[in-house]
Amino acid sequence: QKEVEQNSGPLSVPEGAIASLNCTYSDRVSQSFFWYRQYSGKSPELIMSIYSNGDKEDGRFTAQLNKASQYVSLLIRDSQPSDSATYLCAVVRGTGFQKLVFGTGTRLLVSP
Amino acid sequence: AAGVIQSPRHLIKEKRETATLKCYPIPRHDTVYWYQQGPGQDPQFLISFYEKMQSDKGSIPDRFSAQQFSDYHSELNMSSLELGDSALYFCASRNRDPTDTQYFGPGTRLTVL
Numbered sequence: 001q002k003e004v005e006q007n008s009g010p011l012s013v014p015e016g017a018i019a020s021l022n023c024t025y026s027d028r029v030s031q032s033f034f035w036y037r038q039y040s041g042k043s044p045e046l047i048m049s050i051y052s053n054g055d056k057e058d059g060r061f062t063a064q065l066n067k068a069s070q071y072v073s074l075l076i077r078d079s080q081p082s083d084s085a086t087y088l089c090a091v092v093r094g095t096g097f098q099k100l101v102f103g104t105g106t107r108l109l110v111s112p
Numbered sequence: 113a114a115g116v117i118q119s120p121r122h123l124i125k126e127k128r129e130t131a132t133l134k135c136y137p138i139p140r141h142d143t144v145y146w147y148q149q150g151p152g153q154d155p156q157f158l159i160s161f162y163e164k165m166q167s168d169k170g171s172i173p174d175r176f177s178a179q180q181f182s183d184y185h186s187e188l189n190m191s192s193l194e195l196g197d198s199a200l201y202f203c204a205s206r207n208r209d210p211t212d213t214q215y216f217g218p219g220t221r222l223t224v225l
Binding site: 041042044045046092102104 | 147153168211215
């Protein structure tokens with residue numbers, strides 16, 4: 001079992017809809033949580049970071065963290081075709097410049 | 113704003129050859145991470161450096177070595193290349209802020225023939 005789990009998708013939503021991406025992690029000492037967007041053949045691009053329980057909003061994006069359930073989610077409102085990409089959930093365990101542990105990513109397809 | 117620079121962007125090598133990948137972190141970032149991403153896979157951590165010292169080691173083959181230099185740039189040296197080494201290699205950097213945020217370079221696409 002991978003330390004960070006995501007549904008590989010593809011998740012298909014129509015333009016203007018809300019896309020909901022989910023991620024679970026197994027290590028309870030995980031401290032920092034990230035969502036990266038990756039277009040095919042390109043590098044991961046940071047979308048959101050979240051560190052404490054609750055919601056964090058940035059423009060069309062909302063990250064949600066529930067440490068008790070070991071669950072992180074990303075909501076994308078008013079989805080656009082340009083949002084079509086793979087979304088990687090990443091976790092940092094503990095502190096002290098730890099590495100990122102990635103999930104396998106969820107492929108999002110937004111149809112016009 | 114300055115970003116992480118990686119060179120070369122594309123590299124084609126034959127089996128058993130060697131390759132050197134370079135990474136120039138964002139100015140004032142003192143920590144560098146290397147990740148390998150195979151086709152259809154998530155990025156896998158290889159190795160990291162903090163203040164020119166190796167800080168963590170992941171699933172890096174013994175054929176690979178890396179170091180961070182006094183100007184904080186890092187090089188990943190890969191020897192006896194195998195077909196399975198074909199992948200995207202990303203470098204990421206961060207500074208000492210407590211957010212753990214890593215910023216990725218554009219990557220080097222290595223193809224081993």
